[in-house]
Every structure is written in C-alpha cells, then in structure tokens.
Amino acid sequence: MGDLHTWTTVLITDITYGIQGEEAQPFIKTAIEAVKSITIATTPGAFLVDQISILKYVPEWFPGAGFKRKAREWDLLRMEMTEDPFRVTKERMVAGTATPSLASAALEQMDPTKDIAKQEELIKAASVTAHIGGTDTIVATMGGFILAMLMNPDIQTRAQHELDRVLAPGDLPTFALEPDLPYVQAIMWEVLRHQPVVPLCFPHLVTEDDVYSGYLIPKNSIIMPNIWSILHNEDDYPDPYRFNPSRFLDINGRLDPSVKDVLGPAFGFGRRACPGKELALASLWIRIASILTCYRIEPEIDEYGNLAERKAEWYPGLTMFNHPLPFKCRFIPRSKDIEVSLDMNFT
Numbered sequence: 001m002g003d004l005h006t007w008t009t010v011l012i013t014d015i016t017y018g019i020q021g022e023e024a025q026p027f028i029k030t031a032i033e034a035v036k037s038i039t040i041a042t043t044p045g046a047f048l049v050d051q052i053s054i055l056k057y058v059p060e061w062f063p064g065a066g067f068k069r070k071a072r073e074w075d076l077l078r079m080e081m082t083e084d085p086f087r088v089t090k091e092r093m094v095a096g097t098a099t100p101s102l103a104s105a106a107l108e109q110m111d112p113t114k115d116i117a118k119q120e121e122l123i124k125a126a127s128v129t130a131h132i133g134g135t136d137t138i139v140a141t142m143g144g145f146i147l148a149m150l151m152n153p154d155i156q157t158r159a160q161h162e163l164d165r166v167l168a169p170g171d172l173p174t175f176a177l178e179p180d181l182p183y184v185q186a187i188m189w190e191v192l193r194h195q196p197v198v199p200l201c202f203p204h205l206v207t208e209d210d211v212y213s214g215y216l217i218p219k220n221s222i223i224m225p226n227i228w229s230i231l232h233n234e235d236d237y238p239d240p241y242r243f244n245p246s247r248f249l250d251i252n253g254r255l256d257p258s259v260k261d262v263l264g265p266a267f268g269f270g271r272r273a274c275p276g277k278e279l280a281l282a283s284l285w286i287r288i289a290s291i292l293t294c295y296r297i298e299p300e301i302d303e304y305g306n307l308a309e310r311k312a313e314w315y316p317g318l319t320m321f322n323h324p325l326p327f328k329c330r331f332i333p334r335s336k337d338i339e340v341s342l343d344m345n346f347t
C-alpha cells in the first residue's frame, strides 16, 4: 500500500501544485503523513474523547488525553501540507518557472479588483482539499482492485485475454482503447460498487423541507447518504456481495446500459458531489488496464514454498474511508515483451 500512496501522491502533487519528480519528495512525505492522520482523526470512535466529550477540557499530560498531543502534531502536519507546496507554486510563478497546475491556474485568474489575500486563502484551501480528497480515495480503490484480482483469478484471466486481443505484444494500453475494453471498464465499476471508498458519503445539510417515502425530512437536517446500501441494493445488483464485473455486460460482452449507474452514487450527490470524479476515473482506468497488461497478481509463497491462502480483509469498524487491511501478493511480469517494455519505459 506504501507504493500506491507514493504513486498517487506524486500524481496529485503535480496536478495540484505543478511540483514534479525528485522536488516533490519532501512534500509527498508530509502529504502522506497528513492524509493518514486525517483518515484516523475522522474515523468515528478512534479516540476516547469521541465518546466522552468532557475529555477535551483536560490538559495534555492527563492520562487518556494523548489525543491532544496527536492533535497538535497533526495540526502542524496539516499546516505544512497547506502552506509549503502552495508557497513553492507562488514563488515559481513570480520566477516564471511554474508548470501548469490547479493552484497556478486559479492564482492567474484572481480578480485584481477584489481582496487578493482573501482570494489566495481560498485558493490555498481549495488546493489542499483537492490534495487530501484525491489521495486516500484512489489508494483505497486501487488496493481494492488488487485484492479483487488476487481473490478472483478467473476474472483476472478474462480481463487479460481481453487486453491481449486488443494490444500488440509489449504494448501498453492507452485511453484510445477504452471502448474496446468493456470488461476492464466493468472491473473498475465493480471495484467502486463492491467496496465503495466513502460508504456513508459526507454529511449533507437539507436546505428545504423534503418528503422521502412518506417521511418528512425537515429543513436544516443533516443527512448521511448511505452509498454502501445504494450500491448493494439487490434489486439493482443481484447477489450484491459477490465481486462480479459481468453484471455490467450484456450477452454480447458489451456494456449493458440498462444496469444501474454506479458512478453517480460512488462519487456523491448534488453540488457537493466529488469534483475529482473525472480525474479519479481516468487515473483508475489507466492504472487498472496497465497493471492487468503487465502483471499477473498472485498470492505470496509461504514458508513451505506453497501459495499462501487468498484472504480478503477490510477495515472492520466504522470509517470515513473504506479500505482493505494490508495484504501481501506478488506481481509477476506476464511476458518477456512486457519486461522489455517496462525496462524501456521506466528505467
């Protein structure tokens, strides 16, 4: 999972701040730690103070008040993550060396007739929010994909046959091939459906009285949309707990438009729906297609030289971000052509 974190944070740091390659390393380390801390802090019940709120008044040295020290450390991380890369982007814009990014594009478009400091604060906050929103979500989804392939070798084989039919030996997939790879697409949808990353969405405020199935939901209520339940509704997705990408295909192996859309619920609702959806989908698709092209995902070899048991374990408690527990597996290059291609592209 560590490599997935680095891989994803490198991408998001580039897109958000235009900081690339080696230069990104110190920011990536801070970002990974900061995002980890946010994931822990937003997990309901992670700290005693979640249940006994009076604890928030006790001093840091008091037994059981370790959360206060953690909060101070994590606040420092949050500040570093918010300030440091943003400052670098601004300095580079002044020097004329900035590469295009979310932050630089927004700074360029500031309205000079309005409060500049306030606009900068908003851009800084939007940039760090994108940074946070875009890392653990993709990491958890990719972790879920790798685990699903480990657990379902037949599904993996079918996807690899589809890729082999479309790609020349040694070639890597490109976005142009997306329409020719419906099973790969179906795998991505099934990963997002089977183990949604944000199972209870984020809290939404009801802005006017609403009636749903005969129940009045008064204005100003806070609701938690149950994405998990929507994506496990048996009427829409029969046998919903089974990982089965074929549910999205018709009898000719094409994507079946009559199957209920997964992407709507998986990325949230209304004006707070995920702004990173298109980036996330492109990033997930190319990663999934590339990994399946290059590698066979197999279980670890145990101490006796046998294949280790395939086991899927997910974080068991209530959590903001649903993610698999760490697991081991092997990535085996699928052919000599692929090994040569990987050497040429990534050394």
Ligand code: HEM
Pocket (backbone or CB within 6 Å): 012, 129, 130, 131, 133, 134, 135, 137, 138, 141, 197, 198, 201, 202, 203, 204, 265, 266, 267, 268, 269, 270, 271, 272, 273, 274, 275, 276, 277, 279, 280
């Ligand atoms: C597998 C990938 C992802 C999934 C499943 C996902 C899912 C979600 C969901 C369910 C929400 C809550 C929406 C709501 O409250 O209705 C959300 C919000 C958000 N996401 Fe994503 N997301 C993903 C990737 C990303 C990426 C790549 C970015 C940015 C680069 C991003 C940025 C955000 C932000 C900033 C919000 C908060 C929006 C707001 O409150 O206005 N997400 N995401």
